[in-house]
Amino acid sequence: MRRLALPLLALACSPLFAADYVLPATPSTVAWGYYSGLAKPALTVHSGDTVRMQTLSTCGSPERMIERGVKPEQIPPYTAAIYEEVTDKGPGGHILTGPVAIAEAEPGDVLEVQILKVDLDADFACNAFGLGKGFLPMDYPYSGSKIIPLDRKNMIGHFGPGIEIPLRPFFGSMGVAPAGGKIDSAPPFAHAGNLDNKELVAGTTLYIPVAVKGALFEAGDGHAAQGNGEVDITALETYLSGTFRFVVHKNRHLVWPRAETPTHYISMGFSKDLKEATELALRDMIKFLMEEKHLSRDDAYMLSSAAVDMEITQLVDGNVGVHAMCPKRIFASPHR
Numbered sequence: 564m565r566r567l568a569l570p571l572l573a574l575a576c577s578p579l580f581a582a583d584y585v586l587p588a589t590p591s592t593v594a595w596g597y598y599s600g601l602a603k604p605a606l607t608v609h610s611g612d613t614v615r616m617q618t619l620s621t622c623g624s625p626e627r628m629i630e631r632g633v634k635p636e637q638i639p640p641y642t643a644a645i646y647e648e649v650t651d652k653g654p655g656g657h658i659l660t661g662p663v664a665i666a667e668a669e670p671g672d673v674l675e676v677q678i679l680k681v682d683l684d685a686d687f688a689c690n691a692f693g694l695g696k697g698f699l700p701m702d703y704p705y706s707g708s709k710i711i712p713l714d715r716k717n718m719i720g721h722f723g724p725g726i727e728i729p730l731r732p733f734f735g736s737m738g739v740a741p742a743g744g745k746i747d748s749a750p751p752f753a754h755a756g757n758l759d760n761k762e763l764v765a766g767t768t769l770y771i772p773v774a775v776k777g778a779l780f781e782a783g784d785g786h787a788a789q790g791n792g793e794v795d796i797t798a799l800e801t802y803l804s805g806t807f808r809f810v811v812h813k814n815r816h817l818v819w820p821r822a823e824t825p826t827h828y829i830s831m832g833f834s835k836d837l838k839e840a841t842e843l844a845l846r847d848m849i850k851f852l853m854e855e856k857h858l859s860r861d862d863a864y865m866l867s868s869a870a871v872d873m874e875i876t877q878l879v880d881g882n883v884g885v886h887a888m889c890p891k892r893i894f895a896s897p898h899r
Contacts, residue, residue, distance in 0.1 A: 581611040588617040590648035596655035597745040600775040604664035610811040618783045619658045621800045622689040632710050655748030657784045664777030665809045673815035674778045676769040680806040681732045683715050688787045688799035698794040698878045728788050735759045735784030742774045750881035751833045755820040759877040761789045767824045772817040793877040819847050828889040833882040840885040848887040
């Protein structure tokens with residue numbers, strides 16, 4: 564079975580000796596609310612290197628979490644300094660760790676992000692909706708919030724009496740810098756960013772087109788679990804640490820991010836209009852099937868109708884997201 568990564572590997576920049584790094588969340592290693600092609604790297608690595616990145620939740624300041632019922636000892640200790648010392652904020656609200664520069668990455672390349680491990684760093688998550696936000700703002704013209712205890716041993720979120728949510732932690736936001744200055748961390752686009760795609764768990768690989776020297780990768784917006792749509796604008800928001808391996812593929816020229824899980828190939832589309840986002844994701848899946856599976860244009864369209872699932876990723880981040888999921892099992896092994 565041919566993997567998405569195989570055609571890329573021949574053009575990959577991989578040094579003979581890869582290194583491992585750790586990037587903690589500190590006032591000097593986070594980007595509050597933005598991706599930027601002008602940002603100074605918090606860390607520079609090489610293609611093939613692995614970085615463990617510590618991230619914050621979007622649950623707010625320690626004081627706000629305590630007001631909602633979180634015990635002070637449950638709050639990771641690095642939170643307070645970031646809220647007290649970081650002054651360069653916005654235009655978005657996500658606190659992202661990074662950027663990490665990958666030395667070999669240049670515009671026109673593709674950055675392969677192997678999500679090796681995702682660890683829950685807290686025993687709680689939050690969910691909240693706000694006045695004028697979410698998918699049904701007029702149905703809920705007020706704000707509400709909830710703290711959800713997390714059982715990290717059994718990987719269950721205790722939402723309420725008799726309601727247990729299986730935990731599948733993933734980063735809501737993983738992306739690279741666009742060409743130029745700051746952009747809001749909220750809307751996903753070609754740089755990836757706030758994808759809110761619950762399929763991007765440990766064991767998944769994300770492919771992102773590079774727009775600036777070094778790529779400038781950031782991650783954050785940790786989710787313990789989420790439903791497709793993320794309709795009230797938040798998931799089970801929590802603290803995560805992620806271990807990523809970065810591989811640069813030269814001259815690949817992807818337009819939109821793609822991903823690969825152990826069971827599926829994934830294409831993505833983003834737009835303010837749901838129909839257009841769906842069209843973009845579908846067209847990129849057709850392109851993938853033509854280029855990587857060598858189908859005719861007509862067969863790629865028909866196979867997409869017969870076997871590919873079109874999923875609403877999220878509906879609440881300015882640009883809505885749609886992802887197309889093509890199951891790998893439909894492609895027969897050579898011996899079959």
